[in-house]
Amino acid sequence: MSALENIDGLSECISRAIQEHLARSNLNAAWPQLDHLNRPVLRIEAFLEEAGPNNGSRSRSERVASSTLDLAGMVTPAPSRSPTVPHDDYQMISPADQSPSQYSLDTDEGQFSNDESPHISRRRGIGGLRMSQNQAIREDLSEHQRQMQIDARNFPKRKKIVSDKFVFQPSTLDKLIIGIWEQVHGSIDLDPKAIFEQFQIEPTESTELLACHTQADMSAREVLNTAANVRHNSFSQMNVFCRKVTQASRVCRSIEMIVQARWTELFEEQVQLRVISMPEQSATKHRKAVFMEACQDFGWSEKELRNKMAIWRGYKEVKDAAGWAALVFAGMGIYRFCKYRVGFDKDAMRRLRHLRKRLEVAADTLHTHWRQLLTIVGESHTPQYPGHPHEWVIFEDGSDPIPLRQTYLLHDPYFAFEHIDESVVDDSVWGCEDPRWMPQTDAVTRSSGIFTCALCGEQQSDDAKVNSCFCFPSLFGCVKRRPAAVQVYRTPDGRTNGLVALTSYERGTAIGEFVGLITKGVRHLDVMDSSTPLASYQICQRRMGNYTRFVNHSCKANAQSSTFTWLDTQRVILVSKGVEAGSEITVDYGNKYWAGLDKACLCGEACCRYRRD
Numbered sequence: 001m002s003a004l005e006n007i008d009g010l011s012e013c014i015s016r017a018i019q020e021h022l023a024r025s026n027l028n029a030a031w032p033q034l035d036h037l038n039r040p041v042l043r044i045e046a047f048l049e050e051a052g053p054n055n056g057s058r059s060r061s062e063r064v065a066s067s068t069l070d071l072a073g074m075v076t077p078a079p080s081r082s083p084t085v086p087h088d089d090y091q092m093i094s095p096a097d098q099s100p101s102q103y104s105l106d107t108d109e110g111q112f113s114n115d116e117s118p119h120i121s122r123r124r125g126i127g128g129l130r131m132s133q134n135q136a137i138r139e140d141l142s143e144h145q146r147q148m149q150i151d152a153r154n155f156p157k158r159k160k161i162v163s164d165k166f167v168f169q170p171s172t173l174d175k176l177i178i179g180i181w182e183q184v185h186g187s188i189d190l191d192p193k194a195i196f197e198q199f200q201i202e203p204t205e206s207t208e209l210l211a212c213h214t215q216a217d218m219s220a221r222e223v224l225n226t227a228a229n230v231r232h233n234s235f236s237q238m239n240v241f242c243r244k245v246t247q248a249s250r251v252c253r254s255i256e257m258i259v260q261a262r263w264t265e266l267f268e269e270q271v272q273l274r275v276i277s278m279p280e281q282s283a284t285k286h287r288k289a290v291f292m293e294a295c296q297d298f299g300w301s302e303k304e305l306r307n308k309m310a311i312w313r314g315y316k317e318v319k320d321a322a323g324w325a326a327l328v329f330a331g332m333g334i335y336r337f338c339k340y341r342v343g344f345d346k347d348a349m350r351r352l353r354h355l356r357k358r359l360e361v362a363a364d365t366l367h368t369h370w371r372q373l374l375t376i377v378g379e380s381h382t383p384q385y386p387g388h389p390h391e392w393v394i395f396e397d398g399s400d401p402i403p404l405r406q407t408y409l410l411h412d413p414y415f416a417f418e419h420i421d422e423s424v425v426d427d428s429v430w431g432c433e434d435p436r437w438m439p440q441t442d443a444v445t446r447s448s449g450i451f452t453c454a455l456c457g458e459q460q461s462d463d464a465k466v467n468s469c470f471c472f473p474s475l476f477g478c479v480k481r482r483p484a485a486v487q488v489y490r491t492p493d494g495r496t497n498g499l500v501a502l503t504s505y506e507r508g509t510a511i512g513e514f515v516g517l518i519t520k521g522v523r524h525l526d527v528m529d530s531s532t533p534l535a536s537y538q539i540c541q542r543r544m545g546n547y548t549r550f551v552n553h554s555c556k557a558n559a560q561s562s563t564f565t566w567l568d569t570q571r572v573i574l575v576s577k578g579v580e581a582g583s584e585i586t587v588d589y590g591n592k593y594w595a596g597l598d599k600a601c602l603c604g605e606a607c608c609r610y611r612r613d
């Protein structure tokens with residue numbers, strides 16, 4: 001009869017199963033404490049109790065099974081404590097059946113049987129499990145119940161868990177939640193006073209107030225109009241407020257990183273000072289002392305400061321390579337870069353060093369006040385590169401940028417160039433006409449004064465609330481044109497200057513508008529020819545224009561010029577065919593440009609059509 005059929009045999013079942021399990025385990029490694037016990041026993045007890053979440057008090061029934069296994073013979077090597085015994089000496093005492101029984105566990109069947117199975121000898125060979133010759137220990141059921149024991153051993157030693165198994169990393173959400181808990185329990189003081197004192201939303205007329213004085217003497221239409229105005233006013237006020245706060249927080253973030261990078265420098269300086277003044281102590285000791293002083297001043301634990309310092313050290317390294325501008329304009333990306341340090345190697349630092357001057361040109365010319373932030377760490381606030389962003393020619397190897405004029409003086413001692421955002425019509429040629437005028441073909445829309453886009457059919461307007469044409473939103477519509485992410489660079493192959501993209505431009509997006517002097521009749525000089533059904537004209541960028549003037553030709557160009565009509569005026573725009581960040585922006589000047597020209601194309605492409613070998 002199977003022992004499971006008889007509840008009285010439960011203790012035996014449990015004990016047997018555990019014995020079998022222990023036989024396959026390396027007990028000495030799992031429980032090193034066994035070495036300190038003269039006669040180790042394993043007490044096994046089973047209770048019946050209520051399951052479920054509400055059973056906080058864990059009300060138990062009486063014990064339903066209990067047994068004790070003598071481990072003395074199971075520990076290997078322990079020949080003196082547990083001599084090898086024949087397999088039929090397996091013994092245990094259960095409270096229910098205290099007479100010795102002879103069982104073996106049939107692992108294949110998962111059942112107990114009392115036959116002399118060959119499994120026994122095999123198990124003995126594998127696990128080294130040795131049952132004690134000692135007589136079974138009688139179990140007292142009342143013993144040890146509800147008696148808590150203090151663990152008198154030492155504190156657990158820190159140990160890295162090395163696992164060769166694949167372990168799932170906590171998800172980003174988990175990290176986020178843990179981060180929030182850490183912040184909530186951290187020492188950051190989020191007192192809103194600082195920001196509230198600086199920025200206040202103007203109180204607007206509340207809708208209730210509005211309701212009061214409208215009920216009496218306003219028509220429904222007037223009420224609606226006023227309510228809409230109030231709502232719109234508060235929305236536009238909120239836009240301004242939100243923008244201001246976002247900007248302020250961005251400035252604070254930049255200051256934070258500048259200060260943390262400088263703090264890291266001062267930390268190292270402080271360690272060096274101590275080393276010089278007390279050379280008898282090791283540098284490690286001095287470092288620890290400075291570190292502990294900082295911990296105390298910050299009110300942070302060693303771990304907290306160490307983690308932060310690792311990131312701040314990254315900020316300092318980025319600053320050392322790419323300059324302060326890199327820190328100030330980095331945004332949140334730099335935190336991840338410095339925390340995880342993926343690709344944070346020599347090559348990255350070399351690339352950053354090459355960017356240093358280029359970043360300063362962009363920062364000085366586009367954000368004239370940015371260096372004032374540096375005064376906080378005692379740096380000068382004098383701009384190095386004043387003027388227009390494209391007044392400076394940069395070098396890809398990180399050399400000092402030079403003024404644009406300087407790059408042309410050899411060929412043209414009278415070189416002058418005016419940077420303009422909108423084309424200027426040459427009135428000596430066109431009078432008060434604009435040859436780019438493209439009247440709409442539809443007489444109805446023409447007479448209604450509505451401008452309809454020939455590409456998308458939507459209404460065009462410079463008013464954000466009216467405009468629905470978003471064909472080239474970075475150039476036309478509601479937005480103020482932002483400075484294009486491009487720089488004028490010195491080409492290494494004799495084409496003088498060129499235009500390099502700082503970010504990528506997706507295929508089909510506009511990089512800029514060709515602006516310059518709208519004229520005609522220019523010959524033997526570089527001009528852009530264009531025409532409408534009514535007139536032919538030229539855009540001449542010789543003395544005035546924008547960055548599109550520096551776009552070189554390539555027989556495998558990554559951009560092209562196209563026409564687009566905005567508010568009945570034709571524009572020539574530079575459209576990306578897929579421009580990668582860091583690549584030179586080129587267009588194909590076309591056969592007409594190169595025909596009869598005593599010049600060789602230097603584009604270097606395998607498919608070059610005008611190389612003139």
Ligand SMILES: C[S@@+](CC[C@H](N)C(=O)[O-])C[C@H]1O[C@@H](n2cnc3c(N)ncnc32)[C@H](O)[C@@H]1O
Nearest residue numbers: 495496497526549550551552553600601602603
């Ligand atoms: C519109 S400009 C482009 C900017 C010019 N590289 C500069 O530094 O002022 C056109 C002039 O650039 C030069 N250029 C442009 N692409 C060229 C190419 N693929 N090969 C040789 N010269 C080129 C020619 O001198 C041409 O007259």
